[in-house]
Amino acid sequence: MVKCCGKPETNDKGMAEEKKNKNKIKGALVLMKKNVLDVSDLKSSLLDRFHELLGKGVSLQLISAVHTDPAHSGRNFGTPEHAHTLQLPCVGTPRWSYSVSSLGLSPDSILDLLRVRPSTTNGLRGKLGKPVYLEKWVATKTPLTAGETKLDVEFEWDESMGVPGAFMIKNNHHSQFYLGTLTLEDVPGHGRLQFVCNSWVYPAHRYNHHRVFFSNKTYLPCQTPEPLRKYREEELVNLRGNGKGKGKLNEWDRVYDYDYYNDLGMPERGGNFARPVLGGSPVLPYPRRGKTGRKPHKKDPSTESRLSLLNLNIYVPRDERFNMVKFSDFLAYAFKSLFQVLVPEIAALGDKTINEFDSFQDILDLYEGGIKLPNNDTLKKIKDCLPWEMIKELVRNDGERLMKFPMPAVINDNRSAWRTDEEFARETLAGVNPVVISRLEEFPPASKLDPSVYGNQNSTITKEHIEMNMNGLTVEEALKGNKLFILDYHDALMPYIRRINSTSTKTYATRTLFLLQDDGTLKPLAIELSLPHPQGDSHGAVSKVFTPAVDGIEGSIWQLAKAYAAVNDSGYHQLISHW
Known part of the structure; x- marks a missing residue:
């Protein structure tokens, strides 16, 4: 029966049902803005605020762990032809789900496929939620000393999409920031959901991929939810690199790649200082070291050039470097150690046996003597008020003596222990x-x-x-x-x-x-x-x-x-x- 008047009921019901299924999920994101040592980078903070005012903020999108979206399907990244027909067994699976002979491939070819990366996905990705932006970035005061900042965010989430298992973040600011955690409250069908990130997020134009973080739940590869598997695989590819990268690696690169020991020689000093490359041969494929991205040596292209003694500008994945507070603490120790070494070295200039200890007392003198810094509650309170870790370390008052190495615990009570x-x-x-x-x-x-x-x-x-x-x-x-x-x-x-x-x-x-x-x-x-x-x-x-x-x-x-x-x-x- 067809009605000739009135509003279509189906539309009203559909809109009402759609509105009913949509929920607001409140979240809190903890991050640390760019800093220099343990001091906030005020210039970068100002430029980030300017980008925020221009509408270039930090956006986030939730990714469903339950439902896939055919609109975001694609070819399997890095998967060779025919590899999609391989079904790898999960832990506990009693047998393979295919016959090797039916593939028309030799066992070696099968192993080659497995090494490249077999895929068990159909290329579908989890449904994406609506992009939302961090709130109150401009209004939040940037502290002088580096520290965590908590910002609120509110997601619009459809119950039909199920529980989110990951989120995508896009930094449209001028500078990078350290992303600590994202916590979602009252997720429908789940409750509280936390994402532990602990990673530096650089401006989006620095990446050729999206930054995706997963919920704090681990899976075996064969048990990873289908909507998340494609994101997991692409994340692994981004971290591995292709093993063939040459040239400079930038601080925003996230490549955990390996190289041979080809930096042991010093060709600029002549043939007597040439050294063979260790690793990479069929007989001795190892050892390996982390890839640094340093340029080849001008006199010997097979040798990687070295950095100067005090140059710390060597590639290490950004998330693996010392955090700035720790690095500040490290520099303070280095500064103190310089004086701790210089004093005995100067004293040894008049010694007949330079670079040798003449007695055990010479060793103990590295720790004993010197000026003992005062230690009382008043000075401790003053020290705790100092904002910079480097200064705190230089004036520590826990009994360590000025210009001396800290006493090893093993001989602290008994010098002969x-x-x-x-x-x-x-x-x-x-x-x-x-x-x-x-x-x-x-x-x-x-x-x-x-x-x-x-x-x-x-x-x-x-x-x-x-x-x-x-x-x-x-x-x-x-x-x-x-x-x-x-x-x-x-x-x-x-x-x-x-x-x-x-x-x-x-x-x-x-x-x-x-x-x-x-x-x-x-x-x-x-x-x-x-x-x-x-x-x-x-x-x-x-x-x-x-x-x-x-x-x-x-x-x-x-x-x-x-x-x-x-x-x-x-x-x-x-x-x-x-x-």
């Missing part, structure tokens, strides 16, 4: 390279070096050396009870000891045995120091075993043995483990 076996074992376990400590499986420890080249390199540690300090256990009982552990650098260093000792630096290849005690601590049992045989490597090692001692010459030699073991531990960490 570092000499104990307990502290040696603790520092080994809690130090730079604890994962090298391994359970001893055979006694005496055997070498894996080729005996035809290096002769007999097996350990000379005997039961008589260690059983006297094993708390009543025998070697067999300790092995069976998993009580014996070893810090073994013998095989790693022995092939290089002769070359190292041909310089002014001297060292040994070390093996250190520990006993795991009932209280969970380690107890050093013996340290073996080894040198190459003077008649040639094929004659084996010349080794000597040292055991714990406290007094006399034996005690001093035991301290030296622990020092050589610690040197091996530190050097191995820097040259091998750290890479």
